[in-house]
Amino acid sequence: MDLGSRDAFARMGTLGIEEEFYVVDEAGRPTAGIDDLIYGSEPPEPLVDRLDHELFQFTIETQTPLIERPENARAELTRIRRALVDHATDHGYRVAAAGLHPSAKWRELDHATKPRYRAQLDRIQYPQHRNTTAGLHVHVGVDDADKATWIANRLRWHLPPILALSANSPFWNGFDTGLASARAKIFENLPNTGIPTAFEDFDAYRRFERRMVETGSINDRGELWYDVRPHTGHGTVEVRTPDAQADPDRVLAIVEYVHALVLDLAERYDDGESPAELRRELLDENKWRAMRYGHDAEFVTRDAEDTVSLGTVVDRERNRLGVDGIRDLYDDPSGAATQRRIHDEGGHAALRESLLLSP
Structure with missing residues (x-):
């Protein structure tokens, strides 16, 4: 039973970025492609050991190599994405990104045959059968296991604003759900998901x-799909809240913010700050507000006496942590709003085109 260890937590501030994408045809429609892209061919060098697939035969995942310095994140992300698009193009496919693909109808799409996913489908049934979601996962290295657990506990308060900023999945199964992030709602119907309770220590x-x-309850530690967790294999704190994004600038803004949050909380831990008491019900309420309203969300304050807008949260965090990307992310139309506008103006064909990664 491989459950990781304290020894994995050895480096502070490194980065890793995992992105989930959709394999689509020339018209941007979901299509089974993992047999060609993963099992039937050798990927280009940047993707060796960094390319995998997810539950469906049209969902694919990439991982950056370990990023030692945050200023190198853009170059590594660009290199991985370019290699993926080229690899897909060579086999007659294109690549799309969003929290949910608006044209993906799960009853009409094939699941992957990997035993791990077959076991999940057998155990979880309906909630997993319809899980066409795609997310962005950010890993930040932490040099102590108890520190990583403390940071993960504290990060829970920040997850709803991160989700609201990333909200990019209003459409599911071909219709508008009325949510900014339908992905978050669909995914949390699986077991062992959502914002976890706090853990005393590692x-x-x-x-x-x-x-x-x-x-x-699970087959391996990777099936604890919480919105944040200490990753006992990589020695990181992993934030799994955001929707997937086609625009790399949006990805990098989220990565910058998560990285800054982890470093700030690490300093607080080292300074002996006491852990904060956070009611799970309040965290869940704020997450609901994020998935429902996205950029327009108003969050309940810690004392539950008032609400605060996402814009106010963004300004406070920008000033506190010195991160500009989240202000740009907030000032731009949200992914959900952009998808709705494009759909209203050009229908599903235009919407599918807008989600494609650039060559």
């Missing part, structure tokens, strides 16, 4: 991880 998290495997 040993408490590792005990939980072990018991979930031993009781048959």
